Amino acid sequence: MAVCTVYTTQLNPTCSSISTPSKSHLGFHQRQVVFYSTGKRTNRRGGNSSSSSISTSSCSPYVITCSAGDSQTLVIGLAADSGCGKSTFMRRLTSVFGGAAEPPKGGNPDSNTLISDTTTVICLDDYHSLDRTGRKEKGVTALDPKANDFDLMYEQVKALKEGTPVEKPIYNHVSGLLDPPELIKPPKILVIEGLHPMYDSRVRDLLDFSIYLDISNEVKFAWKIQGHGRAWPQS
Numbered sequence: 001m002a003v004c005t006v007y008t009t010q011l012n013p014t015c016s017s018i019s020t021p022s023k024s025h026l027g028f029h030q031r032q033v034v035f036y037s038t039g040k041r042t043n044r045r046g047g048n049s050s051s052s053s054i055s056t057s058s059c060s061p062y063v064i065t066c067s068a069g070d071s072q073t074l075v076i077g078l079a080a081d082s083g084c085g086k087s088t089f090m091r092r093l094t095s096v097f098g099g100a101a102e103p104p105k106g107g108n109p110d111s112n113t114l115i116s117d118t119t120t121v122i123c124l125d126d127y128h129s130l131d132r133t134g135r136k137e138k139g140v141t142a143l144d145p146k147a148n149d150f151d152l153m154y155e156q157v158k159a160l161k162e163g164t165p166v167e168k169p170i171y172n173h174v175s176g177l178l179d180p181p182e183l184i185k186p187p188k189i190l191v192i193e194g195l196h197p198m199y200d201s202r203v204r205d206l207l208d209f210s211i212y213l214d215i216s217n218e219v220k221f222a223w224k225i226q227g228h229g230r231a232w233p234q235s
């Protein structure tokens with residue numbers, strides 16, 4: 001059985017509560033946590049009693065545990081809008097799981113994948129079905145489901161979960177083009193991070209755990225102004 005346990009304290013100074021819905025909503029069946037960017041919110045959906053929240057304002061540690069079936073890869077979905085700290089959060093989380101996360105050795109320097117001892121993080125931007133020009137021509141953004149290949153995402157996440165390597169496409173954020181695929185081997189823990197790890201019900205059903213980073217525009221823009229990371233998305 002693949003198991004992941006995270007012992008951690010507050011992940012960042014603006015993150016002050018975690019919601020852990022005990023019942024499914026929007027069809028989620030797996031365990032979820034939502035990291036909030038501001039303190040007082042315990043329930044986004046206005047009084048839904050199925051959500052409970054854990055305060056971390058005292059910086060006390062909390063524990064997150066999830067597990068998958070025998071010999072299966074454990075799949076974690078991390079969703080957030082662009083610039084909400086998915087990559088930053090994943091770098092921290094993978095280091096908690098063990099080892100520094102690095103791009104695949106000797107591969108495409110513009111790969112979005114990170115590999116550590118136990119964990120592989122794939123970026124769902126790699127499943128954009130339309131490149132930057134294609135999206136412009138069709139008048140859609142990367143958030144539009146039409147700009148993403150959910151069939152391929154499902155097939156490949158399922159294959160990895162079942163222990164089969166895949167040739168995953170690469171969306172190149174520098175050129176805005178789809179590059180030749182890279183080989184991804186099934187890890188112990190697979191994280192799929194991006195705009196839509198929970199949009200497609202087939203992909204959603206593969207998740208053992210899901211995380212949504214709920215970052216306010218105010219905080220997101222403040223982070224951007226601090227000037228870290230790559231430039232704001234091109235499209």
Ligand SMILES: Nc1ncnc2c1ncn2[C@@H]1O[C@H](COP(=O)(O)OP(=O)(O)OP(=O)(O)O)[C@@H](O)[C@H]1O
Binds near residue numbers: 080087088229233
């Ligand atoms: N907890 C944090 N505290 C301060 N700054 C942060 C934090 N998380 C992220 N940032 C900053 O916010 C910016 C966006 O973060 P990051 O690149 O991780 O987001 P992302 O969701 O992966 O973005 P994209 O989808 O555009 O690739 C970066 O400049 C990063 O340094």
Ligand SMILES: O=C(CO)[C@H](O)[C@H](O)COP(=O)(O)O
Binds near residue numbers: 132173194195233
């Ligand atoms: O990071 C993103 C979504 O997670 C980008 O918004 C998306 O991939 C489009 O990329 P670009 O703006 O570089 O064409």
